[in-house]
Amino acid sequence: MVSEETLEVPDHLSAAQADFSRAVAFIDGTFVPLSEARIPVRDFGLMYADMTYDVVHTWRGGFFRLEDHLDRFEASCAGLRLAPGLPRNALAALLAELVDRSGLADTLVYFACTRGQAPPGSRDPRTAANRFFAYAQPLVLRGQPDEMRRGLDATISRDIRRIPANSVNPVWKNTHWGDFTRALFLAKDAGFDTTILLDQEGNVAEGPGFNVVAVTREGLLAAEAGVLEGISCRTMMEIAADLGIAGRYGTLAPEILAAADEAFITSTSCGLFPLTRLDGAPIGSGRPGPVTTRLLNTYYRRKNEGWRITPVASLLPNTSRRAS
Amino acid sequence: MVSEETLEVPDHLSAAQADFSRAVAFIDGTFVPLSEARIPVRDFGLMYADMTYDVVHTWRGGFFRLEDHLDRFEASCAGLRLAPGLPRNALAALLAELVDRSGLADTLVYFACTRGQAPPGSRDPRTAANRFFAYAQPLVLRGQPDEMRRGLDATISRDIRRIPANSVNPVWKNTHWGDFTRALFLAKDAGFDTTILLDQEGNVAEGPGFNVVAVTREGLLAAEAGVLEGISCRTMMEIAADLGIAGRYGTLAPEILAAADEAFITSTSCGLFPLTRLDGAPIGSGRPGPVTTRLLNTYYRRKNEGWRITPVASLLPNTSRRAS
Numbered sequence: 001m002v003s004e005e006t007l008e009v010p011d012h013l014s015a016a017q018a019d020f021s022r023a024v025a026f027i028d029g030t031f032v033p034l035s036e037a038r039i040p041v042r043d044f045g046l047m048y049a050d051m052t053y054d055v056v057h058t059w060r061g062g063f064f065r066l067e068d069h070l071d072r073f074e075a076s077c078a079g080l081r082l083a084p085g086l087p088r089n090a091l092a093a094l095l096a097e098l099v100d101r102s103g104l105a106d107t108l109v110y111f112a113c114t115r116g117q118a119p120p121g122s123r124d125p126r127t128a129a130n131r132f133f134a135y136a137q138p139l140v141l142r143g144q145p146d147e148m149r150r151g152l153d154a155t156i157s158r159d160i161r162r163i164p165a166n167s168v169n170p171v172w173k174n175t176h177w178g179d180f181t182r183a184l185f186l187a188k189d190a191g192f193d194t195t196i197l198l199d200q201e202g203n204v205a206e207g208p209g210f211n212v213v214a215v216t217r218e219g220l221l222a223a224e225a226g227v228l229e230g231i232s233c234r235t236m237m238e239i240a241a242d243l244g245i246a247g248r249y250g251t252l253a254p255e256i257l258a259a260a261d262e263a264f265i266t267s268t269s270c271g272l273f274p275l276t277r278l279d280g281a282p283i284g285s286g287r288p289g290p291v292t293t294r295l296l297n298t299y300y301r302r303k304n305e306g307w308r309i310t311p312v313a314s315l316l317p318n319t320s321r322r323a324s
Numbered sequence: 325m326v327s328e329e330t331l332e333v334p335d336h337l338s339a340a341q342a343d344f345s346r347a348v349a350f351i352d353g354t355f356v357p358l359s360e361a362r363i364p365v366r367d368f369g370l371m372y373a374d375m376t377y378d379v380v381h382t383w384r385g386g387f388f389r390l391e392d393h394l395d396r397f398e399a400s401c402a403g404l405r406l407a408p409g410l411p412r413n414a415l416a417a418l419l420a421e422l423v424d425r426s427g428l429a430d431t432l433v434y435f436a437c438t439r440g441q442a443p444p445g446s447r448d449p450r451t452a453a454n455r456f457f458a459y460a461q462p463l464v465l466r467g468q469p470d471e472m473r474r475g476l477d478a479t480i481s482r483d484i485r486r487i488p489a490n491s492v493n494p495v496w497k498n499t500h501w502g503d504f505t506r507a508l509f510l511a512k513d514a515g516f517d518t519t520i521l522l523d524q525e526g527n528v529a530e531g532p533g534f535n536v537v538a539v540t541r542e543g544l545l546a547a548e549a550g551v552l553e554g555i556s557c558r559t560m561m562e563i564a565a566d567l568g569i570a571g572r573y574g575t576l577a578p579e580i581l582a583a584a585d586e587a588f589i590t591s592t593s594c595g596l597f598p599l600t601r602l603d604g605a606p607i608g609s610g611r612p613g614p615v616t617t618r619l620l621n622t623y624y625r626r627k628n629e630g631w632r633i634t635p636v637a638s639l640l641p642n643t644s645r646r647a648s
Contacts, residue, residue: 015445023444025365038362039370041349041436041457046363048501049373081509112365115505120347121339121464123532125505126512133365140445163491164524166484168502176500177372178492181439181449185405188450200488200524208447 007274007293008300011145013106018138024101025135026094031101034135044128045114049175052076053112055268056095057139061105062309066092068231072173077113079172081125084113084132096315098136106139108269142210142269147193151276151288152265154207155192156254157183162197162205165226170206173228180208192279194265196257199225204252207265212252212275215262215284215291219246222266232266235308239298245291254278262289264296271299331598331617332624335469337430342462348425349459350418355425358459368452369438373499376400377436379592380419381463385429386633390416392555396497401437403496405449408437408456420639422460430463432593466534466593471517475600475612476589478531479516480578481507486521486529489550494530497552504532516603518589520581523549528576531589536576536599539586539608539615543570556590559632563622569615578602586613588620595623 025037045051054076056069063069070088077084086094095109111134118128141148160183168176179197187195196212199205204212204223211230213222220240222233237247257263261284263275272295274288288296303309349361369375378400380393387393394412401408410418419433435458442452465472484507492500503521511519520536523529528536528547535554537546544564546557561571581587585608587599596619598612612620627633 015443018445020444027365034366035364037365039365040359041351041361041363041459042358044505046370046375047499048505049499050501050505051370080506119339120344120461121342123466124512125508135365137444142447159490161488161490163487163500164485166524167487167491168500169506174502175371175373176487176492176502177374178498178500181368181372181374182404182493184449188448200490 004290005293005297007149007288008297009145009148010141010300013139013141014145015140018140020138022102022104023135023137024098025133026098027133028131031098034137037133037135039114039131039133040117042117043114043131044116044118044125045112045131048115050125051112051114051175052080052082052173053110053175054173056109057268058099058105058107058109058312059139059303059309061313062306062311063095063109064303065231065235065308066095066310068234072229072231073111076172076174079169080174082113082115083130085130086132092315093317095134095136096312098134099312100316102136104136104138107136108139109136110134140269142267142273143193148270148273149288151274152193153277153280154194154196154275155187155190155279157186157195157197160186160197162199162226164200170226170228177208184208198254201225202253204254204257210265210267210273212257213264213266213272214252214257214260215264215289216256216260220248221252221256222247222249223252224249225251230266232268232271235299236264236266236272236295239295239302243294243298258283260284262292264292272296328614329617329621331473331612332621333469333472334465334624337463337465338469339464342464344462346426346428347459347461348422349457350422351457352455355422358461361457361459363438363455363457364441366441367438367455368440368442368449369436369455372439374439374449375436375499376404376406376497377434377499378497380433381592382423382429382431382433382636383463383627383633385637386630386635387419387433388627389555389559389632390419390634392558396553396555397435400496400498403493404498406437406439407454409454410456416639417641419458419460420636422458423636424640426460428460428462431460432463433460434458464593466591466597467517472594472597473612475598476517477601477604478518478520478599479511479514479603481510481519481521484510484521486523486550488524494550494552501532508532522578525549526577528578528581534589534591534597536581537588537590537596538576538581538584539588539613540580540584544572545576545580546571546573547576548573549575554590556592556595559623560590560596560619563619563626567618567622582607584608586616588616596620
């Protein structure tokens with residue numbers, strides 16, 4: 001029997017250590033501290049949740065899978081008929097400038113396009129001037145480092161179901177989180193760390209900002225019904241394949257998740273985060289398992305080696321590139 | 325046969341005639357022109373559509389059904405666990421002050437409570453400081469006065485269904501409009517004025533910001549499945565009862581709507597608006613019908629007589645009451 005790896009938790013990504021005063025935003029054509037970035041109350045992004053966004057992260061000064069996030073953002077904009085008004089190269093350069101201005105190496109970079117404001121009296125979204133904004137802030141782990149060592153205890157939301165794809169297409173990243181928020185309150189009330197929502201047919205969909213993956217005898221099984229196509233989930237599938245671990249997207253019944261050997265959630269803010277209990281009952285050993293551990297450790301090792309990393313400096317115009 | 329009434333269209337409520345420069349907002353404790361009212365981009369109201377709102381209107385200097393709108397706002401806040409931080413009396417006084425400061429007699433008054441911002445790094449909605457804001461702007465008719473005379477041509481959205489109540493409870497007024505917005509784009513593409521969404525069972529739910537009412541041999545039939553409890557819809561039901569016209573809430577199949585004698589939509593911005601075509605085919609005569617006409621005319625007559633009107637001045641603290 002091979003000795004098991006130990007989960008290498010990125011302790012430096014705790015919120016307590018982050019300097020949020022460095023967060024920088026770009027809005028209405030100017031750079032401002034994130035705390036000063038504001039949007040008109042009549043922007044349809046606020047009034048009607050009419051917007052899209054994406055979140056990419058930098059690791060040691062380089063974007064991770066930037067092209068994939070830009071692809072998804074462009075697809076979301078096209079699907080929702082939003083025009084950020086920035087060609088792809090300019091968008092990448094702008095995100096790089098935000099990171100550069102923050103002076104941070106490990107960041108979360110949020111970028112959004114809202115419908116904007118229509119002329120007074122108009123409710124027609126076709127008449128609105130779309131608005132782009134973005135910001136870079138310190139990368140912080142979803143949850144505490146100690147939570148990562150023990151893993152999450154999630155509850156399956158029984159009363160609140162994920163908004164179905166024939167109402168709001170989850171592939172176009174959106175802010176329709178009312179189901180998540182409601183279910184999260186109920187989960188916290190009951191003492192759980194988070195919540196997992198089912199689709200209308202009763203299969204696992206997703207949780208607030210994460211995909212769900214079960215590790216079974218057959219390998220990884222990622223819930224695919226009516227969910228956002230998570231880039232971190234894809235990353236774990238690719239790493240698993242390289243490690244000789246099978247993986248597929250498919251229907252994930254909650255009973256299969258409960259009976260899995262291991263489980264984890266995936267998100268840009270953590271890569272993956274172990275899911276060790278479901279409604280209080282242990283999943284497998286009730287501790288982060290060997291597959292989960294290998295995937296996460298490999299994920300960090302690869303990022304450290306520059307895998308799928310685009311250096312921020314390589315995207316900056318020469319005139320604004322800082323000495324570092 | 326009794327001679328039919330003529331639809332009395334409020335021509336003065338066209339957007340072209342409105343002075344939007346008078347619109348006033350209250351946000352973060354101060355009054356500002358609406359055009360300057362902004363909220364932080366990290367407010368969960370924007371990030372996660374985590375907010376509620378309501379819209380009341382004033383007519384000739386008085387709020388119409390203010391208590392009903394305050395009741396609904398309080399119920400929405402309680403349901404969504406939002407605390408606007410204003411007792412009911414103070415809220416009413418604040419809305420009155422907004423109208424007073426605008427100098428307008430006929431206004432739409434929007435008031436909202438967002439989840440607000442959580443501490444940096446937190447996604448837990450329980451840690452956020454809720455934010456209240458409100459504004460008064462000129463009351464403008466949904467659509468043009470001429471459109472009111474001919475009525476709307478709506479298309480039934482076949483591909484996009486209304487977000488179901490087990491995902492987002494429609495009774496708590498919310499900004500989850502992605503289904504409406506998508507369906508509205510498709511409707512406008514096809515040359516229709518607006519769209520009507522069905523629920524997951526295929527019955528009429530609601531349209532973007534309005535309830536749907538059919539007028540049949542049995543009287544009014546308002547779609548009730550998974551919809552916001554519209555106050556204008558209730559108003560029309562009450563007026564109908566007083567006129568000896570039966571009315572009820574129930575399941576409204578699109579075929580029943582198509583075969584109705586008349587139909588209309590209800591919304592605070594218009595009271596009612598005739599719906600005269602469905603997917604291009606006339607509903608009844610294809611013109612605003614006698615019941616629709618009587619209801620609308622009675623609605624305006626009653627408001628002019630002060631029915632369910634609370635004078636704005638009666639809610640102002642004495643010190644801030646203006647001479648008028």
